[in-house]
Amino acid sequence: NLKSFPKDFLWGAASAAYQIEGAWNIDGKGISNWDKFVRIPGKTFKGTNGDIAVDHYHRYKEDVQLMAEMGLKTYRFSVAWSRIFPNGKGEINQKGLDFYNDLINELIEHHIEPILTIYHWDLPQALQDEYGGWESRQIIKDFTNYCITLYKAFGDRVKYWVSLNEQNVFTRLGYQTAMHPPGVKDDKLFYQVNHHASLANAAAIKAFRSHVPDGKIGPSFAYSPAYAATSKPEDVLAAENAEELASHWWMDVYTWGTYPQAAWNYLERKGIAPEVEEGDLELLKEGKPDFMGVNYYQTTTFEKNPLHGGTSEGHFNTSGEKGTSEDTGIPGLYKTVRNENLNRTNWDWNIDPQGLRIGLRRITNRYKLPILISENGLGEYDKAEEDGSINDDYRIEYIESHVKSIQEAVTDGVEVIGYCVWSFTDLLSWLNGYKKRYGFVYVNQHEEGEHDLRRMKKKSFYWYKAVIESNGEN
Numbered sequence: 001n002l003k004s005f006p007k008d009f010l011w012g013a014a015s016a017a018y019q020i021e022g023a024w025n026i027d028g029k030g031i032s033n034w035d036k037f038v039r040i041p042g043k044t045f046k047g048t049n050g051d052i053a054v055d056h057y058h059r060y061k062e063d064v065q066l067m068a069e070m071g072l073k074t075y076r077f078s079v080a081w082s083r084i085f086p087n088g089k090g091e092i093n094q095k096g097l098d099f100y101n102d103l104i105n106e107l108i109e110h111h112i113e114p115i116l117t118i119y120h121w122d123l124p125q126a127l128q129d130e131y132g133g134w135e136s137r138q139i140i141k142d143f144t145n146y147c148i149t150l151y152k153a154f155g156d157r158v159k160y161w162v163s164l165n166e167q168n169v170f171t172r173l174g175y176q177t178a179m180h181p182p183g184v185k186d187d188k189l190f191y192q193v194n195h196h197a198s199l200a201n202a203a204a205i206k207a208f209r210s211h212v213p214d215g216k217i218g219p220s221f222a223y224s225p226a227y228a229a230t231s232k233p234e235d236v237l238a239a240e241n242a243e244e245l246a247s248h249w250w251m252d253v254y255t256w257g258t259y260p261q262a263a264w265n266y267l268e269r270k271g272i273a274p275e276v277e278e279g280d281l282e283l284l285k286e287g288k289p290d291f292m293g294v295n296y297y298q299t300t301t302f303e304k305n306p307l308h309g310g311t312s313e314g315h316f317n318t319s320g321e322k323g324t325s326e327d328t329g330i331p332g333l334y335k336t337v338r339n340e341n342l343n344r345t346n347w348d349w350n351i352d353p354q355g356l357r358i359g360l361r362r363i364t365n366r367y368k369l370p371i372l373i374s375e376n377g378l379g380e381y382d383k384a385e386e387d388g389s390i391n392d393d394y395r396i397e398y399i400e401s402h403v404k405s406i407q408e409a410v411t412d413g414v415e416v417i418g419y420c421v422w423s424f425t426d427l428l429s430w431l432n433g434y435k436k437r438y439g440f441v442y443v444n445q446h447e448e449g450e451h452d453l454r455r456m457k458k459k460s461f462y463w464y465k466a467v468i469e470s471n472g473e474n
């Protein structure tokens with residue numbers, strides 16, 4: 001017998017500013033790192049960008065109307081920093097604040113609880129140009145100032161806040177694989193950038209306490225629980241090393257303000273541990289979150305990686321051609337391997353609902369924090385039929401199995417406060433254009449050809465509506 005979902009469970013959906021808003025240079029908005037990056041040839045799928053995206057900036061009322069029709073309890077969105085501060089700091093752009101103010105009021109009028117993400121990857125380019133963005137400690141002050149501006153503007157109505165979205169991902173893709181801005185490959189810088197981001201995260205949470213005393217805040221971490229490929233002790237150790245270096249490295253800092261020991265010693269031996277200044281560890285300890293935001297898409301399976309001749313680079317599948325991803329790793333520590341027990345999407349993402357239960361339990365046991373599942377969903381090709389229907393049964397199956405897994409975790413004793421499916425409408429996938437779709441609502445937007453941005457409800461729209469109505473019982 002499974003335990004029921006809590007009565008006030010936040011059934012939701014999530015998005016991010018750059019991926020939906022468009023209006024990239026309208027109403028005083030400044031240029032972000034992504035506005036610049038997408039203009040470099042070859043960086044995104046067929047050169048797609050978020051200049052228009054799905055034009056949510058102009059169509060937010062229509063989108064909120066659809067959310068209300070679905071019965072959504074919560075909606076997670078992000079604020080574009082460069083709309084509020086076109087140069088990242090200095091003068092406030094009132095029109096930017098107005099847009100989010102209107103959106104928040106619209107949500108509340110429709111009884112939808114807003115969850116506001118402060119930073120979902122679009123850094124004001126001015127800060128990158130001036131001091132390298134996250135590469136400099138100066139970001140801590142500017143980020144905190146931006147946060148306080150939002151707390152003051154919206155803290156009376158917004159109770160749930162996400163500080164940084166997937167710090168582990170935006171820094172890895174920005175500073176280790178060079179696939180996201182600023183397109184750098186530098187392991188030492190990667191750890192330094194992360195130290196600054198963690199400090200900024202802690203400073204923002206510390207400031208939150210006095211500005212929004214009745215609110216809840218936490219980061220959203222991209223957690224991919226590690227499995228060992230075999231029961232060979234060296235593979236088990238590889239998986240533990242991966243768990244520590246690829247997950248605890250962030251979540252330990254968020255929760256306790258400490259870096260995990262074995263990972264720290266390893267990085268120190270390699271000469272790439274971050275430089276920590278006096279007072280840093282104290283600040284990190286003062287930034288304890290109210291909940292752990294978890295973005296869960298898949299598990300990763302590891303085996304031992306030889307030191308000499310070991311796998312390192314790997315290849316991400318951004319083409320949607322199944323089977324084109326290649327394993328990656330750290331020579332001497334671990335390498336990823338394909339898990340033959342799991343099906344994969346066309347983008348080679350493992351489909352593993354049980355992995356979510358496992359991950360939720362691990363986080364609960366280690367950190368003893370409530371959990372907000374801030375993202376989970378399926379990116380696939382969707383086809384709009386002649387009659388306007390979109391039969392995404394595969395998405396229903398995906399979400400249904402993950403909802404069941406959450407309920408099992410709740411039965412195990414995990415405290416889950418909400419579940420935000422990625423995404424509500426279709427939107428821009430950072431590197432994959434518009435053909436990799438996640439939404440409950442189809443948007444007629446494509447890399448090429450005709451697109452009028454019209455919204456169409458997919459089969460999953462009606463299905464999720466029923467899930468919400470029954471509080472997860474069907």
Ligand code: BGP
Nearest residue numbers: 016165166169379429430431436
């Ligand atoms: C997460 C990001 C989202 C979203 C999602 C799907 O990592 O927080 O912004 O993009 O992944 O990823 P993708 O679009 O690459 O399939």
